[in-house]
Amino acid sequence: AQSVAQPEDQVNVAEGNPLTVKCTYSVSGNPYLFWYVQYPNRGLQFLLKYITGDNLVKGSYGFEAEFNKSQTSFHLKKPSALVSDSALYFCAVRDMGSSASKIIFGSGTRLSIRP
Amino acid sequence: DTEVTQTPKHLVMGMTNKKSLKCEQHMGHRAMYWYKQKAKKPPELMFVYSYEKLSINESVPSRFSPECPNSSLLNLHLHALQPEDSALYLCASSQPPRVTTNTGELFFGEGSRLTVL
Numbered sequence: 001a002q003s004v005a006q007p008e009d010q011v012n013v014a015e016g017n018p019l020t021v022k023c024t025y026s027v028s029g030n031p032y033l034f035w036y037v038q039y040p041n042r043g044l045q046f047l048l049k050y051i052t053g054d055n056l057v058k059g060s061y062g063f064e065a066e067f068n069k070s071q072t073s074f075h076l077k078k079p080s081a082l083v084s085d086s087a088l089y090f091c092a093v094r095d096m097g098s099s100a101s102k103i104i105f106g107s108g109t110r111l112s113i114r115p
Numbered sequence: 116d117t118e119v120t121q122t123p124k125h126l127v128m129g130m131t132n133k134k135s136l137k138c139e140q141h142m143g144h145r146a147m148y149w150y151k152q153k154a155k156k157p158p159e160l161m162f163v164y165s166y167e168k169l170s171i172n173e174s175v176p177s178r179f180s181p182e183c184p185n186s187s188l189l190n191l192h193l194h195a196l197q198p199e200d201s202a203l204y205l206c207a208s209s210q211p212p213r214v215t216t217n218t219g220e221l222f223f224g225e226g227s228r229l230t231v232l
Contacts, residue, residue, distance in 0.1 A: 032219040034219070034220055036223075041203075041226075041228070042225055042226070043119075043121075043205055043223040043224050043225040043226050044158070044205070044207075044221075044223040045223070046220045046221070046222065046223075049219060049220055051219060088155070090157055090158075094219055102160060102163070102171065103160075103221055105157035105158055106157060107156070107157055108155070108156070108157050110155075
């Protein structure tokens with residue numbers, strides 16, 4: 001069975017500082033890993049994904065994520081945080097070897113950027 | 116702007132009402148999903164349609180009835196709901212797995228906020 005964990009309910013960062021939102025995963029096959037962001041009363045917006053290839057993935061709004069197979073992690077990062085980055089962030093995993101086409105979300109991390 | 120459109124954005128209904136949520140996508144995707152999301156929680160998968168056929172039902176109560184009339188449309192029919200069913204209902208689409216054009220990610224609509232009185 002596949003699963004994904006986000007160990008931090010909330011992350012607080014000062015504007016201009018680097019940020020990291022943590023995610024670890026567990027799958028039986030090859031993982032497809034995703035990060036989504038959700039602003040209040042909105043749907044989920046896709047940020048970036050890892051499928052194969054380079055372990056450092058770049059996405060929207062200056063975000064990037066590093067895939068680490070040995071640590072089964074896929075942490076989201078940004079070199080310099082903006083107040084507008086404040087939102088709810090979800091890590092997700094999909095087992096592409098399965099015909100069930102399920103995508104499983106982590107519990108979410110609320111990112112708060114203070115001016 | 117999202118390419119997955121959900122209507123209505125807000126819906127208030129009584130426990131004896133019958134209503135429907137609608138979702139439309141024009142990205143040529145052949146998999147469509149319904150998720151339920153409570154405040155500050157992750158989306159919970161309800162149903163998956165693949166090539167217009169129901170492929171996953173996550174043991175959802177029968178008061179929720181999905182329908183996929185064609186490859187672009189997905190409905191969720193609601194009947195005799197309970198107050199605890201109040202939530203944000205999200206529709207999403209993607210290519211099914213094992214399709215060469217599948218890049219894996221889901222594309223979400225903005226959701227329908229449902230309140231059951």
